[in-house]
Amino acid sequence: NAGVTQTPKFQVLKTGQSMTLQCAQDMNHNSMYWYRQDPGMGLRLIYYSASEGTTDKGEVPNGYNVSRLNKREFSLRLESAAPSQTSVYFCASSYDRASSYNSPLHFGNGTRLTVT
């Protein structure tokens, strides 16, 4: 059971470069999320997709775009990377909306991104 799979695990970018973080889940979940985690800041929601075909902004969406390619896949794109985007990125999924009963998040293993 793979659960939530993120690629790549590590990435180093130069300022201004672009990249896409990939995420796929095999649990037939409807909702998917992208979070970033910085020291002392906890997890901050970048974008989420409540269901296939919909996306919405989270707490810190600036500098990012997302695509819900299908029910399984939710990608995060950095168009022009900046040092402030150095972080650990987590993708997560849940069967239903996070506000629903008994619909916890399942996390991927994270992507460590460094922008120099």
Add this chain to the structure above:
Amino acid sequence: QKEVEQNSGPLSVPEGAIASLNCTYSDRGSQSFFWYRQYSGKSPELIMSIYSNGDKEDGRFTAQLNKASQYVSLLIRDSQPSDSATYLCAVSRGVTGKLIFGQGTTLQVKP
């Protein structure tokens, strides 16, 4: 004011003691509350969820919710060194589906 606030710690307790972790939130419309545990370098994992006022017990863990005071807590009884981790409080924002996390409390259980 942050939507979800936790004391970042570290909270240090001796082995066998009760660890008490606290969290406050600002959105009165929140319906779902979660505690996640995160070991260093790993991804968060769910340990408790609570949806109604009162206490919910699961093994050594008890979650407490007081919606009137906008307060949720996690008690860990008989703390073990393996409980040393960062504990993240998460609260759903209304019915939007967004889950907002606090900054986490680092717990150290000393043998």
